[in-house]
Amino acid sequence: MEVLFGRNKKEQPEPVRAKVTGKIPTWLQGTLLRNGPGMHTVGETSYNHWFDGLALLHSFTIRDGEVYYRSRYLRSDTYNANMEANRIVVSEFGTMAYPDPSKNILSKAFTYLSHTIPDFTDNCLINFMKCGEDFYVTTETNYIRKINPQTLETLEKVDYRKYVGINLATAHPHYDSAGNVLNIGTSIVDKGKTKYVIFKIPAAAPDRMKRKSPLQHTEVLCSIPSRSLLSPSYYHSFGVTENYIVFLEQPFKLDILKMATAYIRGVSWASCLTFHREDKTYIHIVDQRTGKPVSTRFYTDPMVVFHHINAYEEDGCLLFDVIAYEDSSLYDCFYLDNLKQGFEGNSRIVPVPTLKRFAVPLCMDKNAEVGSNLIKLASTTARALKEKDDQVYCQPELLCEGLELPQINYAHNRKRYRYVFAFEVQRSPIPNKILKYDILTKSFLRWGEEHCWPSEPVFVPTPDAKEEDDGILLSAIVSSDPQKLPFLLILDAKTFAELARAYVDVDMHLDLHGLFIPDTDWDPRKQAPSQEVQDRASSQTGQA
Numbered sequence: 001m002e003v004l005f006g007r008n009k010k011e012q013p014e015p016v017r018a019k020v021t022g023k024i025p026t027w028l029q030g031t032l033l034r035n036g037p038g039m040h041t042v043g044e045t046s047y048n049h050w051f052d053g054l055a056l057l058h059s060f061t062i063r064d065g066e067v068y069y070r071s072r073y074l075r076s077d078t079y080n081a082n083m084e085a086n087r088i089v090v091s092e093f094g095t096m097a098y099p100d101p102s103k104n105i106l107s108k109a110f111t112y113l114s115h116t117i118p119d120f121t122d123n124c125l126i127n128f129m130k131c132g133e134d135f136y137v138t139t140e141t142n143y144i145r146k147i148n149p150q151t152l153e154t155l156e157k158v159d160y161r162k163y164v165g166i167n168l169a170t171a172h173p174h175y176d177s178a179g180n181v182l183n184i185g186t187s188i189v190d191k192g193k194t195k196y197v198i199f200k201i202p203a204a205a206p207d208r209m210k211r212k213s214p215l216q217h218t219e220v221l222c223s224i225p226s227r228s229l230l231s232p233s234y235y236h237s238f239g240v241t242e243n244y245i246v247f248l249e250q251p252f253k254l255d256i257l258k259m260a261t262a263y264i265r266g267v268s269w270a271s272c273l274t275f276h277r278e279d280k281t282y283i284h285i286v287d288q289r290t291g292k293p294v295s296t297r298f299y300t301d302p303m304v305v306f307h308h309i310n311a312y313e314e315d316g317c318l319l320f321d322v323i324a325y326e327d328s329s330l331y332d333c334f335y336l337d338n339l340k341q342g343f344e345g346n347s348r349i350v351p352v353p354t355l356k357r358f359a360v361p362l363c364m365d366k367n368a369e370v371g372s373n374l375i376k377l378a379s380t381t382a383r384a385l386k387e388k389d390d391q392v393y394c395q396p397e398l399l400c401e402g403l404e405l406p407q408i409n410y411a412h413n414r415k416r417y418r419y420v421f422a423f424e425v426q427r428s429p430i431p432n433k434i435l436k437y438d439i440l441t442k443s444f445l446r447w448g449e450e451h452c453w454p455s456e457p458v459f460v461p462t463p464d465a466k467e468e469d470d471g472i473l474l475s476a477i478v479s480s481d482p483q484k485l486p487f488l489l490i491l492d493a494k495t496f497a498e499l500a501r502a503y504v505d506v507d508m509h510l511d512l513h514g515l516f517i518p519d520t521d522w523d524p525r526k527q528a529p530s531q532e533v534q535d536r537a538s539s540q541t542g543q544a
């Protein structure tokens, strides 16, 4: 547990050349960026939850069969304030922190008043976002941080609120074929009009010559009022099809009143999240062409979804695949005390993730009888049952169980697709495996090795890809055996044959999400690493 989750990781800002075994395909040239928590203790203070840890970015640059690794802590305002104070002074998901612990209750109450609309953290530890030519790291607050994807250095802090009225946003934006970013956020402070806001950031600012950021051209596509003004739903991702957006208003909710008093009560933001098992999950479908939500009220049973996998349209229906849980207990598993217990053999029951396919009709047959199934597709057993008052109850098809951190060939996002690449979730706390799930044949391919803890597998297509799985998978593997170095694993995505490993003698952390940037996407002036850097890296490997 200490090695994997607890101990602070050492950053490696200078590139290190990896020891490659096997053969890296020559077409594979680019950089895999990954993000996740790397530090859970500052001075004498420790975070409570794994999602609280300070963001540690790492990258694998693959060039001409060689791999160069680096890692750097995000120099967020949060990181800098913590380092300066030598203790945790900024609140995170599972840890409430106080800038001045010597304050008495009255002055705490006073500070609380100025925290009613709290200034959230900019510790962007979850994912990356490409926005025009720029790269950002993301979390779920109103802040993103621009980074240099080559050196992993921290650049400007960006407050979404300057461009769109939101206090929270997902760390999982989508991209359309033109590279425009689509995302969704929650507005909780607009005079009690709590709403979800779907917004678009253009790939390039129209007035690019003036060197303006595309963020300045952010447009609101649609706003959906929250069903409850004081408790909007929590969500971690959403789905997009060619013409629509899928947003689940799930019964896992943020209690705004609890949030407003959390600081004075000394409890974390996480404690303001509640799963309401008596509630339903509402399915919102927004037409991107008109910016209007589809008027039919679709709903399903209570569930908690963190990751949408894909969504697409087929014969007048919209299908979407998600990884669903029966409740919100997944987030409890990630308290560091619980992770520790898991490793001492007292494993709490790990909730089962289930891949569910939902189908909703895009045109309602007004004459359909109450009780009839509106889905006539041969490809799915998912049903949408018409009820009175224009409501439709959606019953999903259960595809499989036991996978998380799903990835697809993103060229098939919004389209009919067949393969899910993911991380296998087992009930016992032994290292998990990487999976390929074939939705058509319902079969699996697996990769796993003793003591090896894989990260989310990222798919990179071959340049001349014809089939959906023509490509490779990249996964950073951390070892719980101190004798074994961490490595980048390169698998053939079609067969799961191992093509290569790139071992690095560094203190690698377990992470969350990543992004592969092919060299063809770089501005040639920013190509990395330079010959000089490569020389420096090789002399370092020589010393190691």
Ligand SMILES: CC1=C(/C=C/C(C)=C/C=C/C(C)=C/C=O)C(C)(C)CCC1
Pocket (backbone or CB within 6 Å): 051, 091, 092, 093, 120, 121, 126, 139, 140, 141, 168, 236, 269, 270, 306, 512
């Ligand atoms: C700081 C903060 C939040 C942070 C949430 C985080 C950091 C969630 C991470 C989720 C992950 C990593 C899920 C993986 O499946 C909230 C609750 C939005 C509310 C306000 C303040």
Ligand SMILES: [Fe+2]
Pocket (backbone or CB within 6 Å): 172, 236, 306, 307, 513
């Ligand atoms: Fe995620």
